[in-house]
Amino acid sequence: xxxxxxxxxxxxxxxxxxxxxxxxxxxxxxxxxxxxxxxxxxxxxxxxxxxxxxxxxxxxxxxxxxxxxxxxxxxxxxxxxxxxxxxxxxxxxxxxxxxxxxxxxxxxxxxxxxxxxxxxxxxxxxxxxxxxxxxxxxxxxxxxxxxxxxxxxxxxxxxxxxxxxxxxxxxxxxxxxxxxxxxxxxxxxxxxxxxxxxxxxxxxxxxxxxxxxxxxxxxxxxxxxxxxxxxxxxxxxxxxxxxxxxxxxxxxxxxxxxxxxxxxxxxxxxxxxxxxxxxxxxxxxxxxxxxxxxxxxxxxxxxxxxxxxxxxxxxxxxxxxxxxxxxxxxxxxxxxxxxxxxxxxxxxxxxxxxxxxxxxxxxxxxxxxxxxxxxxxxxxxxxxxxxxxxxxxxxxxxxxxxxxxxxxxxxxxxxxxxxxxxxxxxxxxxxxxxxxxxxxxxxxxxxxxxxxxxxxxxxxxxxxxxxxxxxxxxxxxxxxxxxxxxxxxxxxxxxxxxxxxxxxxxxxxxxxxxxxxxxxxxxxxxxxxxxxxxxxxxxxxxxxxxxxxxxxxxxxxxxxxxxxxxxxxxxxxxxxxxxxxxxxxxxxxxxxxxxxxxxxxxxxxxxxxxxxxxxxxxxxxxxxxxxxxxxxxxxxxxxxxxxxxxxxx
Amino acid sequence: xxxxxxxxxxxxxxxxxxxxxxxxxxxxxxxxxxxxxxxxxxxxxxxxxxxxxxxxxxxxxxxxxxxxxxxxxxxxxxxxxxxxxxxxxxxxxxxxxxxxxxxxxxxxxxxxxxxxxxxxxxxxxxxxxxxxxxxxxxxxxx
Numbered sequence: 001x002x003x004x005x006x007x008x009x010x011x012x013x014x015x016x017x018x019x020x021x022x023x024x025x026x027x028x029x030x031x032x033x034x035x036x037x038x039x040x041x042x043x044x045x046x047x048x049x050x051x052x053x054x055x056x057x058x059x060x061x062x063x064x065x066x067x068x069x070x071x072x073x074x075x076x077x078x079x080x081x082x083x084x085x086x087x088x089x090x091x092x093x094x095x096x097x098x099x100x101x102x103x104x105x106x107x108x109x110x111x112x113x114x115x116x117x118x119x120x121x122x123x124x125x126x127x128x129x130x131x132x133x134x135x136x137x138x139x140x141x142x143x144x145x146x147x148x149x150x151x152x153x154x155x156x157x158x159x160x161x162x163x164x165x166x167x168x169x170x171x172x173x174x175x176x177x178x179x180x181x182x183x184x185x186x187x188x189x190x191x192x193x194x195x196x197x198x199x200x201x202x203x204x205x206x207x208x209x210x211x212x213x214x215x216x217x218x219x220x221x222x223x224x225x226x227x228x229x230x231x232x233x234x235x236x237x238x239x240x241x242x243x244x245x246x247x248x249x250x251x252x253x254x255x256x257x258x259x260x261x262x263x264x265x266x267x268x269x270x271x272x273x274x275x276x277x278x279x280x281x282x283x284x285x286x287x288x289x290x291x292x293x294x295x296x297x298x299x300x301x302x303x304x305x306x307x308x309x310x311x312x313x314x315x316x317x318x319x320x321x322x323x324x325x326x327x328x329x330x331x332x333x334x335x336x337x338x339x340x341x342x343x344x345x346x347x348x349x350x351x352x353x354x355x356x357x358x359x360x361x362x363x364x365x366x367x368x369x370x371x372x373x374x375x376x377x378x379x380x381x382x383x384x385x386x387x388x389x390x391x392x393x394x395x396x397x398x399x400x401x402x403x404x405x406x407x408x409x410x411x412x413x414x415x416x417x418x419x420x421x422x423x424x425x426x427x428x429x430x431x432x433x434x435x436x437x438x439x440x441x442x443x444x445x446x447x448x449x450x451x452x453x454x455x456x457x458x459x460x461x462x463x464x465x466x467x468x469x470x471x472x473x474x475x476x477x478x479x480x481x482x483x484x485x486x487x488x489x490x491x492x493x494x495x496x497x498x499x500x501x502x503x504x505x506x507x508x509x510x511x512x513x514x515x516x517x518x519x520x521x522x523x524x525x526x527x528x529x530x531x532x533x534x535x536x537x538x539x540x541x542x543x544x545x546x547x548x549x550x551x552x553x554x555x556x557x558x559x560x561x562x563x564x565x566x567x568x569x570x571x572x573x574x575x576x577x578x579x580x581x582x583x584x585x586x587x588x589x590x591x592x593x594x595x596x597x598x599x600x601x602x603x604x605x606x607x608x609x610x611x612x613x614x615x616x617x618x619x620x621x622x623x624x625x626x627x628x629x630x631x632x633x634x635x636x637x638x639x640x641x642x643x644x645x646x647x648x649x
Numbered sequence: 650x651x652x653x654x655x656x657x658x659x660x661x662x663x664x665x666x667x668x669x670x671x672x673x674x675x676x677x678x679x680x681x682x683x684x685x686x687x688x689x690x691x692x693x694x695x696x697x698x699x700x701x702x703x704x705x706x707x708x709x710x711x712x713x714x715x716x717x718x719x720x721x722x723x724x725x726x727x728x729x730x731x732x733x734x735x736x737x738x739x740x741x742x743x744x745x746x747x748x749x750x751x752x753x754x755x756x757x758x759x760x761x762x763x764x765x766x767x768x769x770x771x772x773x774x775x776x777x778x779x780x781x782x783x784x785x786x787x788x789x790x791x
Contacts, residue, residue, distance in 0.1 A: 071674045072691075100677030101670075101689050105768070111685040118688045510727060520723070524762065532725055576693075594696075596727045617726035618697025622736065634693060640705050646688035647659055647709045 003128055006037040006062040007120065008053055010044035010069035012099055017042075019103040021113040025068070028117055034128060036060050045075050050082040057086035064088070064127045068096040068120045089132035091575070091633060096123035118646050125641035130633045135572035138612050140226040141325040142566045145170065147218055147505065150178020151548060152330035152540025152555040154200050159559035160328075161209035165566050168322050169204065170232055171214045172501075173261075175279035176201055178332055182262065184362035184370075186548060187412040188443035194278065194365065201280040213320065214281060221327075221508055224597075224613050225535030226571045230322045236315035238294070239272070241283035243310035246274070250284060250302035250311065258290045264357045266375060267367040272302045272311075276365065286311070326535045326562040329509065329519060330555060331502045333541035336391040336494040340398065344390065344492055345463045350376040351470055352463065352490045355409055362416045372420045374489055377468075381424065381488030384417055385472045386410045387460050388430040391495030399495045401516060404545040406493035407434045411447040413491060418451040426453045427485055429460050429474055437547070456483060463490060496545040510596075511536055519543050529557040537561045576632050577614035578621065580607045584628035591620035591629050600629075658712035658778035660687040662771075663702060665695045665730070668719035668760050675764030683771040687715070694718065695756075696729025700740045703754065707787040713753045713778045715770070720758040730758070749786050752777050 007029045011017035022040040030038035037056045043049050044067055056062060065088075067079050072095035080090035098116040106112040142165060146157045149171030157169045169176070180186075181201070183193035204210055213232055220231040254270035262275045271290040274283065292298035294313045303311040335354050338347030345352045351374045353361070364370040374381050388406050391398040407430070414426035433455070435441040447453045460474040469486040476483050498517040506513050511531040512520040519538050522530040529537050537558035540551040565571065578600070580591075587605035599613035600620055607620075607629065620629040621636065630636055664670040670691045676683070692698060695718025706714045716737060718730040737756045745751050755774055759767045 071677075073671070073674065097674070097689075097691075100674040102677075102685070104677035104680055105673075105683055106685045107682060108685065115685045115688065122688060122690060512723065512727065515722070532727075594732055596729065615726060617694040617729050618692065619694060619726065619729045619732050622697050622699040623732070631693065631697065634697070636699065636701065639690065639692070639702055642690050643661055643702065643706050643711075644709050646661055646690060647706070647711055 003034045003064060004036045004060065004062045005034045005124060005127060006053070006056050006060065006065040007032075007035050007039075007124065008044055008065065008067045009040045009098065009116075009120070010049070010067065011040060011042045012070060013042065016069070016099050016103045019106055019109055019112045020098060020116045021109060024113055025116050025120065029120055029124075032121060032124065034124070036062060044069050045078055050078070053079070054082055054086040057083065057088060062088070064092045064130065066094050066096055066120065066124050066127050068098045068116065068123075070099040071095075071097045071101070091130055091133045092127065094123050094127040094130065096120045121645040122642040125645045126633070126638050128641070129635065129638050133575035133632060136575050136577070136611050137570045137572055138224075138226050140565060140568050140571055141228070141323045143167065143324050144326050144328065144562050144566060145228070145230055145322060145324040146328045146330060148178070148330040148332055148540070148542065149176030149204075149212075149214065150330060150332045150540060151180040151197065151200075152332065152542075152551045153178070153328070154204055155552045155555035156328045156330060156539050156559045156562070157204060157210055158200065158207070159556050160562060160566075161207050163559070163563050164209070165563065166209050166211065168211045168213060168230075168232075168324065170216050170218055171212075172217045173275070174215050174237065174285040175275045175281070176204060176212065176214060177276075177278075177280070179356065180548060181276065181278070182356055182363075183359045184364070184366070185412065185416060187408045188437075188439040190412070192364075194363070198278045201278065205280045212281065215285060216320075218505060218508065219319065226325045226565060226568075228324050228327060228535065230324060230327075232320045232322060234318040234320055236288070236317055237283065238286035238288070238312060238315045239284045240310045240312055241281050243308045244283045245308050245310070246282060247307070249305040249307070253301040253305050255299060255301070256290050256292065258287070263360045263367050264354070266357055266360055326537065326565045327509065328537045328539055328555075328558045328562055329505070329511065329531070329542055330539040330558075331505060331542040332499045333496045333545065334499045336398070336497060341391050341492070341494065344387065344460065344490065345465070345470070346492055349463075349465050349470060349490075350374075351381070351488065352492065354492050354494045355406070355413065358413050358491045362413070362420070370420075372417055379488070380421055382421065383425050383485060383487045384414075384427070384489045384491065385460075385470075385485050385487040386414055386426065386428045386491045386493065388428065388493045390492040393431060399497070399516060401545070402434065403493070403496040404434070405496070405547045408437070408440055408443065408547065410491075410493050411435075411444045411453070414453040415447045415451050418453065426451070427487075428453060428455045430455060430457060431459070458483070496541065498542060502542060509533065509536060529554055529561055535565055573612060574616060575611075576616045576634065577611045578609045578616065578618065578629055578631050580609055581628045581630070582606045584626045586626055586628075588625070590623050590625070594619045594623045656779060656782055658686050658775060658781075659710060660713040660715060660771075660774060660778070661706040661711045662687045662689045662715040662717060663695070663698045664689050664691050665718045665725070666691050666693050667725035668723065669695075669717035669757075669767065671761035672759040672763045672767045675761065676767045677764075679764045681764055681768040683768045684775045686775050687771050694724065694726050694729035695733035696724070696726065696731075698733060700736060700743075703740055704787065707749065707753075707784060708789045710784075710788050712781070712784045713755070713774055715755045715757065715774060717757045717759050717767075717770070720760055723760060747786070749784065750781055752781065753784055
C-alpha cells in the first residue's frame with residue numbers, strides 16, 4: 001500500500017525559524033516521495049498546532065506523520081498521543097530534532113536549512129517503514145523488596161507498607177537501624193538520633209505488611225519489572241527470637257570478646273550478642289565466626305545457661321524465595337577505613353578517631369555513657385582537633401567528590417564537645433564550609449559564635465604523638481601562619497564510600513555504578529531515584545553521600561516510584577523490541593551471548609526473543625551475521641535508508 | 650570563473666539515544682555552536698551500530714563517520730558500548746586495510762552532561778576531514 005505521510009515543521013517562535021528557513025523546508029519536503037501534506041506552523045506543540053496535525057491526518061487520510069521540532073525527549077509523547085487521537089497508531093509518528101541538533105547549534109541560515117532538510121528526510125525514511133505497534137502488557141506482582149535497613153530502607157518500607165503493599169525488608173546485619181542508630185545527635189536541631197530513629201524501627205517490626213529479614217542477604221535475582229524473583233540467604237543466628245527473653249545470661253558466660261562493630265571497636269562484645277539495646281529484632285545473635293565452635297560444640301556455655309532454651313546450635317542457613325514487583329536499593333555507606341587512609345595516624349594512635357567513633361563517644365548509649373573521654377587513658381580531652389575532607393576532595397590520592405555531610409557533622413561534633421567539656425577548645429581544619437540546607441549555615445555560625453569553635457582554613461600536614469599529646473601541624477591559609485596544636489584528641493571527617501559489598505549486589509541486580517562505586521541514577525536531574533534498570537529504585541547514601549533529611553526524602557520518592565508500578569493492574573513495555581526472522585536465523589547463538597538482558601534464547605535451533613525482557617538496545621542486531629535479528633522500527637533497512645537520506649538530501 | 654567552493658565534509662553521526670544524543674541536545678540547549686556538516690542518526694545504543702552502517706555511510710558518500718555512545722561503564726544497556734568498542738576497533742583496522750584514512754572514522758564517548766564535549770568533537774572532526782578532501786574510495790555513486 002502506498003504510504004501517505006504528513007510532514008510538519010514547527011517554528012518554535014524564532015527558536016527554529018530564526019536559523020532555519022522553515023517555509024523553504026516545508027516546500028522542499030512537499031515534493032519528497034510519499035509526502036501528501038507538508039506545512040509549517042508557529043508552535044506545533046500548542047493546542048491549535050496539534051489540532052492542525054489531527055485534522056490533516058483525518059482529512060488527507062495520512063497514515064504516518066513526521067514532526068520536525070524540538071528533541072523527542074520533550075514532545076514525542078505529545079505528538080504520539082495526538083496521532084492516536086487522530087486514529088493512527090502512535091508509532092506511526094516520528095520526531096525530527098531540528099532544534100537542539102540543528103537551529104540552536106548553527107548560525108548560517110542556508111546551511112542550517114539544508115541540514116534541517118536532511119534530518120527531516122532521514123526521519124521520514126525511518127517513519128516510512130515503521131510498523132504499527134501496541135505496548136506489550138505484563139502482569140505485576142504487587143509487593144516490593146527493600147534492600148538495606150538503614151533510615152532510607154526503613155522509610156521506603158514504611159511508605160510502601162502504609163500505602164497498602166507488602167514489603168520484604170532485607171538487612172544483612174543482625175538489626176535494622178543502619179548508621180543513623182549509631183549517631184548521638186543530629187544536625188541542625190541536635191535531636192537525639194536514637195530517639196527519632198527507634199520509633200520508626202519499632203513501627204517496622206510491628207507492621208503487618210512488612211516482612212523483616214535481618215541477618216539476610218540477597219543472593220540471586222531474576223525476572224524483570226513487575227515480576228522479580230529473589231533468592232535471599234537467611235544466615236542462622238542460632239537463637240530463637242520467640243523463645244529468647246533478653247535475660248542477657250548468655251553474654252555473661254561467653255568466653256570470647258571481640259571488637260564491637262556497633263561502637264566501631266571502642267568496646268568489645270561477646271560472640272553471642274545483641275548489637276545494641278534497642279535492636280530490632282530484639283534478640284541475640286551467635287556470631288559463628290568468633291564462637292569457639294559448634295561442630296563439634298567446643299564451649300556450649302551459652303546454651304547451658306539459657307533457661308528458655310532459645311539457643312539452637314543446629315540452626316541452618318535458609319534460602320528464601322520471594323516474588324516482588326519492584327525493588328528499592330538502599331545499601332547505604334561506609335566510612336573510609338584505615339586501609340585506605342594511613343595518614344593522620346588513624347589506626348595507629350588510639351586518640352585519633354573517625355567521625356562515627358566520635359558519635360559513639362558523644363552518645364548516651366555509647367562506651368563512655370555520653371562522657372567524652374580519650375580512649376587511651378579515659379581522661380577528658382581539653383583540646384580537640386577536627387579535620388575535614390579526610391579522603392574527600394582529593395582527586396590525586398583519594399576521592400574526588402565532596403562527602404557532603406562532613407562540614408555539618410564536624411560543626412555538630414565541635415559543638416557537642418563544647419557542651420560536654422565546657423573548658424575545652426575545639427579546632428576545625430577545613431578547605432571550604434559547605435552548609436547549604438535549611439538552618440545549616442546558622443548552625444555552623446552558632447558553633448563559631450556560641451561555642452567558640454576555632455575554624456582554621458587549611459590542611460593538616462602531619463600528626464604525631466609526643467608525651468601523651470597528639471601534635472598537629474597545619475597551616476592557616478587565611479593568616480598564612482603555620483599552626484601547631486598539642487591536641488588531646490583528633491577527629492577525622494572521613495570520606496563517605498558506598499557500603500562494602502554494594503558493588504557485588506549491583507552486579508546481581510544489574511544496576512549501574514558510577515566511577516566511585518555509588519549506584520547510578522537513570523537521569524541526574526529528572527530521574528534521580530530510578531536506577532537504569534526499570535523497576536529498581538535507589539534511596540539514600542548508596543546513590544551518593546547525603547544527610548538524613550535528603551535520604552528520607554529520596555526514600556519516600558523511591559517508594560512512590562515503586563508504588564507507580566505496584567498500583568498497576570498491568571505494566572506496559574515499549575514494543576520497540578528485537579525480533580528474529582527465523583528463516584534467516586542459523587541458530588549460531590551469538591545474539592544469545594551478547595544480550596545484556598538474557599532476553600534471547602535458542603529454541604529448536606532458532607533464536608527467540610522474550611519481548612518482556614528485551615529493552616530494544618539492538619546489540620543482537622549488530623551482532624547477527626545473517627541479518628536475522630532486528631529491532632522493530634529501527635531495523636537495518638530503516639537505518640540504511642536514513643543514511644542515504646542524510647547524505648543525499 | 651567561479652572560485653572553487655570550499656570542501657565541506659559530509660559526516661554521518663550515529664548517536665546513542667541515552668548519552669550522546671542527549672549530550673548533543675545539551676549542546677543545543679546551551680546554544681553552543683559547531684559546524685553544520687553532521688547529520689545525526691539516533692540509535693538506541695552504540696552497540697546496535699553494525700559495521701554495515703559504517704560502510705554503508707561511506708558507500709553513500711560520507712566523508713566521515715562518527716559513532717558516539719555512553720562512557721564505558723555508563724551504558725544504559727549496561728554493556729552495549731563495550732561491544733561497540735570491540736567491533737569498532739575491528740572496523741578501524743579494516744578501513745585502514747582497504748585504504749580509507751583512519752581519521753575518517755571516529756568513536757567517542759559523550760555523556761548526557763557533555764554538550765561542550767560533543768561540540769568539540771564535531772568541530773575537531775570537521776577540521777581533521779577538511780585537508781583530506783572528499784572520500785572517493787568506497788563511494789558508489791560517483
